[in-house]
Amino acid sequence: MHARMEGDRVLGAALQPLRTLVPSVGYIPDFLTPPAAGGELSDALDLVRGTPRGRIVRELTRLGERRALPGWTVTLGRPGDEGLAALTRALEAYFGAVLRPHWPHIRAVVGNDIDLRTRTLLDGGTQALLNGLYPLARWNPPVLEVDYPVRRDLLLDGRGLLLVPSFFCWRRPTALADPALPPVLVYPVAKAPLDITRATGEGVVRLLGRTRAAILADVARRDGRTSSEVAEAVGIAPASVSYQIGVLRAGGLVDSQRAGKYVLHAATALGLRLLDAR
Incomplete structure (x- = not known):
């Protein structure tokens, strides 16, 4: 799936607004998770398109306090602006490519x-x-x-x-x-976790080392892991986890975002592609 998204330029361009507004960890604007009125995707997309301009400004201002936002977000929701239409097309494209088969x-x-x-x-x-x-x-x-x-x-x-x-x-x-x-x-809901058991296969271990491979696999299994949670799961000292996560973050495999008094770690798209490689 990651390979398809990288290779399909049309799909990649359609999903760009989502990469901007939906971080892997931390705050996501509330207007992107509307109530499931009617239970159909089209109903939810209508609610996103109808989000009042004032609410968009408030929530994007909050998001902007955590990460830099591109210029097109400034006009999102203004009369005549096509940004919300592009955003809902991105949501529809993501659903069709990633979720519909499952x-x-x-x-x-x-x-x-x-x-x-x-x-x-x-x-x-x-x-x-x-x-x-x-x-x-x-x-x-x-x-x-x-x-x-x-x-x-x-x-x-x-x-x-x-x-x-x-x-x-x-x-x-x-x-x-x-x-x-x-x-x-x-x-x-109760469900089986994503199948990433091959993350600790010999190829990834030789590339990253056994400790870093285990840490990357752990943060990929669960969205938003603290260093102490990773340390407990992997069985190493928290100080060592902080150092190893820093190395993985510098390599673009892990993303870290502050949420209140915690710093939460998640695997990036590159990290997930590495774990998914055969």
Whole structure:
């Protein structure tokens, strides 16, 4: 898939807006994850195209505090600007090239989770449903304590909380960054991890060394890993992990972004291509 995206210039150009606005780690503008009204991709794309200019400015300003943005983002959403249309075309192209072939499986996995949560709610009520989120979250009435990468409090103030199972959410739940938006908690569904076991094959080990190969494989398995989490998984000292991640980052294989008091690491597209090489 990575080779196809690199070799197809039309597809690569279409996806460029996504590379700009959707970092591998850290904040993603909320308007790019609209509510699934209608349940169809076209409905979600309509919501993205209809995002008010003021909201786009606020969220891109927040993103710009974390990474440099190109000039075309300044006019995004202005009357007559085609940036939102290009962005939704990029989302549609990505879905068609990457997700559509696997969509029946993805929908089945998410549907199984919804069936399980629904039965839990009907049999045991809201308390059983929230208790069932453990270990991703802990129900400590009246507070739902979530394993979240940054420290934050979200007050419902009488609003409901929408639970959204996601095939693409790994390890930790996530939520919309803007507390004024309808409260949503996106949590990972149970699924087999991506098959990257060949990452520790002899070819990658000879190239990177066994320790760096193990670190790269670990950050590729889970989106947004802290150095301490990597150290525990790989079995080496945190100081050594920091050094080795620095080497991988300098080689373009790992991306690191600050999220509150944490620094989260993820494999870059180049790192994933290396792990995927046969």
